[in-house]
Amino acid sequence: MKKDIDFHIAEKVQIVAVKEWDKDFLAQNWNVYLINNREDTIETVLVLSRGNSEDKKTSTLRHGLGDLPSKTFKKVELITDEVLGFTNEYLVTFFAEGKLFERSFVFEAHTISEENAIEIPLLETEGIRAK
Incomplete structure (x- = not known):
């Protein structure tokens, strides 16, 4: 049962949105x-993503990212312009130090925009950090 699992709050991991050229589209x-800013590898990384507005919601997507070494990053998904006005939530779960870690990140509605971009050092570009 979930109540029997000892979850720890994930620190030194981030969810960010970055605007970049898509050669396919x-x-x-x-x-x-x-982004894994920890000093160790995070293992069996799962990211759940979903969005909602006052009258609509997106499908819930689950992304298995595998292991993510220290000071690296991995793409989770493309976020389309149609859902930038939604509140978009990302639930990150992984193993490290022999423990289970979890943390929720949120992009509030309309916060993913070039005007709100800040420097994201590990990616060497600008982007938006989820809260």
Whole structure:
């Protein structure tokens, strides 16, 4: 049962959105990345993503990212312009130090925009950090 599992709060991991050129669609698109700023590898990484507005919601997607070494990042998904006005939530779960870690990240509605971009050092570009 979930109540029997000892979850720890994940620290030094981030969810960010970065606008980049997509050669398949020949357009600038927002992509969501998970960054591991920890000093160790995070294992069996799962990311659940979903979005909602006042009257609509997206499907819940589950992304298995495998293991993510220290000071690296991995693309989670493309986030389409149609859902930038939604509140988009990402639930990250992984194993490290022999323990289970979990944390929820949220992009509030309309916060994913070029005007809100800040430097994301590990990716060497600008983007939006989820709260």
